[in-house]
Amino acid sequence: MSIMRLLLREVQHRKLSFLLGLLAVAMAVALFVALLTMGRASNIETTRLMRNLGFNVLILPKETDLADYWAADSAKGDMPEEYLRRLAETPGIAADHYVATLEKKVRWRGRAILLTGVLAERTAIDARKKAPMGYKIPRGACYVGYAIAHSLGIKRKDTIDLLGKKLTVQRVVLEAGSKEDIRIYAHLHDVQEVLGMRGRINTIQALQCLCGGTMAELQEEISGVLPGTQIVELRSIATARSETRQMVEKHVGFIVAAVLAVCAAWVGLLSLLNVRERRTEIGILRALGFGSSHIAALFLGRAAFIGLLGAAVGFAVGTALALHVGPEIFKLTFSKVRPAYDLLIPLVFVTPLVATLASFLPAMIAVTQDPAVTLTEE
Amino acid sequence: MIQLENVSQVYRSRRGEVRALDEVSLTVRNSEFVVVKGPSGSGKSTLLLTIAGMIRPTRGRVLVNDADIYHLSNRERARFRAQNVGFVFQSYHLVPYLSALENVLLPTMLVSPDARRHTACQLLNHFGIGQRLAHKPAELSTGERQRTAVARALSNRPWLLLADEPTGNLDPETGLQIIEYLAEFHRQGGTVVLVTHERWAEEYAERTISIRHGRIEEGS
Ligand SMILES: Nc1ncnc2c1ncn2[C@@H]1O[C@H](COP(=O)(O)OP(=O)(O)O)[C@@H](O)[C@H]1O
Numbered sequence: 386m387s388i389m390r391l392l393l394r395e396v397q398h399r400k401l402s403f404l405l406g407l408l409a410v411a412m413a414v415a416l417f418v419a420l421l422t423m424g425r426a427s428n429i430e431t432t433r434l435m436r437n438l439g440f441n442v443l444i445l446p447k448e449t450d451l452a453d454y455w456a457a458d459s460a461k462g463d464m465p466e467e468y469l470r471r472l473a474e475t476p477g478i479a480a481d482h483y484v485a486t487l488e489k490k491v492r493w494r495g496r497a498i499l500l501t502g503v504l505a506e507r508t509a510i511d512a513r514k515k516a517p518m519g520y521k522i523p524r525g526a527c528y529v530g531y532a533i534a535h536s537l538g539i540k541r542k543d544t545i546d547l548l549g550k551k552l553t554v555q556r557v558v559l560e561a562g563s564k565e566d567i568r569i570y571a572h573l574h575d576v577q578e579v580l581g582m583r584g585r586i587n588t589i590q591a592l593q594c595l596c597g598g599t600m601a602e603l604q605e606e607i608s609g610v611l612p613g614t615q616i617v618e619l620r621s622i623a624t625a626r627s628e629t630r631q632m633v634e635k636h637v638g639f640i641v642a643a644v645l646a647v648c649a650a651w652v653g654l655l656s657l658l659n660v661r662e663r664r665t666e667i668g669i670l671r672a673l674g675f676g677s678s679h680i681a682a683l684f685l686g687r688a689a690f691i692g693l694l695g696a697a698v699g700f701a702v703g704t705a706l707a708l709h710v711g712p713e714i715f716k717l718t719f720s721k722v723r724p725a726y727d728l729l730i731p732l733v734f735v736t737p738l739v740a741t742l743a744s745f746l747p748a749m750i751a752v753t754q755d756p757a758v759t760l761t762e763e
Numbered sequence: 764m765i766q767l768e769n770v771s772q773v774y775r776s777r778r779g780e781v782r783a784l785d786e787v788s789l790t791v792r793n794s795e796f797v798v799v800k801g802p803s804g805s806g807k808s809t810l811l812l813t814i815a816g817m818i819r820p821t822r823g824r825v826l827v828n829d830a831d832i833y834h835l836s837n838r839e840r841a842r843f844r845a846q847n848v849g850f851v852f853q854s855y856h857l858v859p860y861l862s863a864l865e866n867v868l869l870p871t872m873l874v875s876p877d878a879r880r881h882t883a884c885q886l887l888n889h890f891g892i893g894q895r896l897a898h899k900p901a902e903l904s905t906g907e908r909q910r911t912a913v914a915r916a917l918s919n920r921p922w923l924l925l926a927d928e929p930t931g932n933l934d935p936e937t938g939l940q941i942i943e944y945l946a947e948f949h950r951q952g953g954t955v956v957l958v959t960h961e962r963w964a965e966e967y968a969e970r971t972i973s974i975r976h977g978r979i980e981e982g983s
């Protein structure tokens with residue numbers, strides 16, 4: 386016989402009470418684990434979406450009139466290409482990628498096209514991350530917009546003469562139903578040559594990374610490095626989504642806290658009922674020579690056991706939920722939902738602790754209970 | 764030796780005060796068999812619990828072998844009980860979720876970490892529960908329950924046995940059997956304080972004490 390064994394026997398005996406406690410703890414843990422697991426998956430997805438959907442900061446020369454910029458197809462004013470390198474090499478700016486562009490509306494083969502030179506640069510923040518798709522165009526190559534390609538009969542692997550420069554068509558861009566369709570993308574340096582604007586660019590687009598910091602901070606950082614520029618925030622679907630996510634995260638915190646409080650109260654209440662139900666038993670144990678520490682260990686140990694088992698069950702259920710329901714509800718890519726194994730160890734320690742704390746008062750009631758009350762009741 | 768010196772025990776509750784023991788002085792010699800009798804509510808159970816160190820007297824002292832047990836710390840007093848006192852109750856008070864054997868082993872975990880399984884089995888065999896070791900109290904007859912309770916009270920080899928109306932719920936034959944076990948413990952040198960209403964049980968005792976309204980009316 387040991388306290389542990391005594392505890393287990395009691396749990397076996399009063400299965401319902403034990404299961405109710407277990408249920409509460411497992412539910413709270415499962416909710417927490419599921420939300421967190423899906424939250425992480427959604428984070429990964431948002432990052433990916435942002436990379437695909439575009440850039441959320443636009444850096445322009447001071448003299449560029451924003452009204453003109455949006456109205457016309459290309460901007461007036463330019464700045465040194467060297468700015469791109471300078472930005473990328475400055476540590477501490479919360480952006481992943483920069484793309485420098487030089488864009489001009491030109492006439493080619495009798496029609497107006499947008500000629501866009503692009504050059505992507507990674508930052509030091511995460512050199513492993515790949516540059517956004519579609520912006521790695523090698524020298525001598527170009528991407529041709531759908532409308533131009535269609536009307537001029539340009540196909541992949543054709544060689545075109547672009548204002549005196551021979552470029553190979555690497556890709557005909559899928560129909561976008563936007564300005565993209567009359568655009569020809571080429572390497573920045575090729576476009577600079579064609580336009581006679583060596584070493585000049587007119588925009589840098591930056592992708593704000595999700596590594597913290599606000600937009601305002603990012604703007605301040607950039608203008609510190611690049612004098613004579615203006616910084617414009619582009620609100621894309623991705624940024625909107627990221628804001629939604631932050632908002633949801635705030636509420637999730639509240640929901641989890643509320644559920645935790647309710648479950649803790651529930652566990653405490655069940656412990657109290659358990660103590661009341663076992664009043665006589667406590668008296669007997671006292672009469673047999675059990676001390677206060679034994680009685681406390683019996684009830685606190687029971688709560689800790691519920692917490693431990695609840696953490697394990699809750700983790701399993703929460704993870705299963707995230708894996709099976711998450712992709713459907715939150716439109717997540719299944720492969721992005723990964724079990725949060727790193728939570729397991731903290732949960733295994735914290736949950737029993739919380740359950741024990743929730744049962745502390747009932748346990749103290751058990752300890753201080755006067756054995757005379759139950760043992761003279763015959 | 765157990766000495767109660769002017770012990771008063773007053774229960775305070777919302778409904779007022781109850782003087783369960785009123786200036787009780789009493790000596791029980793080692794290896795003595797004492798029967799305590801008295802009407803319901805006269806303070807018999809309170810007397811036993813006070814001797815066992817379970818409720819601190821409102822006034823007076825309880826000396827066991829010349830040491831005031833209420834001067835011990837709570838932990839020491841619990842240990843004193845585990846090592847020296849065996850308790851038997853009218854309603855058996857077995858732990859419902861433990862088997863007969865586990866109930867008997869229960870007190871031993873407090874004194875010997877290596878549970879005296881063998882001794883416990885022997886005790887239960889002796890009391891005729893050998894075939895019921897794994898049964899839960901609910902699966903035992905009332906007689907078997909009380910015999911298990913006696914085995915549990917003796918499992919730590921105490922020198923003092925306190926029995927609070929142990930035959931109250933039993934048929935006369937089974938009751939007699941239980942008292943026989945107490946007498947046997949006494950013959951082997953144990954001290955017994957038995958609370959009972961059974962007249963015949965007094966024949967086993969060396970002394971009978973009557974309590975009324977928390978006061979001792981000397982009988983023998
Ligand atoms: N915990 C308690 N609180 C208040 N009064 C009590 C308590 N226990 C016993 N009493 C009262 O003390 C008196 C003696 O009780 P008890 O010792 O159980 O008597 P007996 O065992 O002789 O029937 C009774 O009047 C009883 O109602």
Ligand SMILES: [Mg+2]
Binds near residue numbers: 763807
């Ligand atoms: Mg009584």
